[in-house]
Amino acid sequence: MEHLLLHYPVAFLFITFLVLYQVNPAFRYFCKMTFYKSWLFTLSILVIIISIPRGRNVANIKFLRMTFLPLKYIFGLKIVVKGKENLRTKKPFVLVLNHQTSLDIMVMMEILPNRCVPIAKKEILYMGTFGLACWLSGLIFIDRKKKEESITTLTEVAHSLHKENLRVLIFPEGTRNRGGSMLPFKRGAFQLAVKAQVPIIPVVISSYHNFYNQKEKRFTPGKSIIQILPEVDTVGLGPDDVPKLTEQVRDSMLTAFQGISGMTNGASR
Secondary structure, eight states, rough: HHHHHOOHHHHHHHHHHHHHHOOHHHHHHHHHHHHHHHHHHHHHHHHHHGGGGGGSOOOGGHHHHHHHHHHHHTEEEEEEOOOOOOOOOOOOOOOEEESSSSSHHHHHHHOOTTTTEEEGGGGGGSSSSHHHHHHHTTTTTOOOOOHHHHHHHHHHHHHHHHHTOOOEEEEETOOOSSSSSSSOOOOOHHHHHHHHHHOEEEEEOOTTTTTTTTTTEEEEEHHHEEHHHOBBBTOOGGGGGHHHHHHHHHHHHHHHHHHHHHHHHHHHH
């Protein structure tokens, strides 16, 4: 046996890897997350090469989206989309989603409409090839520490929604929420929608708890439900209506989240 191990170290390491992957959930979690991040950074090189000829352009978002789509099959995830008819509109709108983990990027690509630009934290811009691919795809970056600069950026976006027929995607919680519910919503997305007088389309992603848990180091095959809610009109609303609008949308999203999360968690049991 020792003789074989000395002559076939690669085979021994491969077998050890397979055994650990099968019997150790934490090791499997580490492998999957490493693969996920490696996939993003590597495939982003392809997105960059394809996007460079036309430069920074929202049309490039389709190439970025395509790099994410195979991941659900690789990880054994079933993504069910409900309410697709609510996205069948050609007019500008603001898309708001709940935010749980870095997997949201993969899941949201399932329903990302054409000419829809996510608004992301500025830190992503400095994430190597992925950051450059995002920039070339037209993502809008804001510095959460500089409130006045962020407001200026959102104001510019509001002016360009109708002019360039854009849709914008925002996570109104502002940061990842792993608590199994929803954090209070920041008002930026709703101020943007009111200023531009465009509808808000709430999108709710069910809890990942049935297949993913960072604290428990668990990442297994599973099911995620995306519920697209009917649009919320903002025509005629002003700045004073933003607080009520924010709570109204959050309440509807939280109700939907609890409903669809119960369906996926029930399936996992």
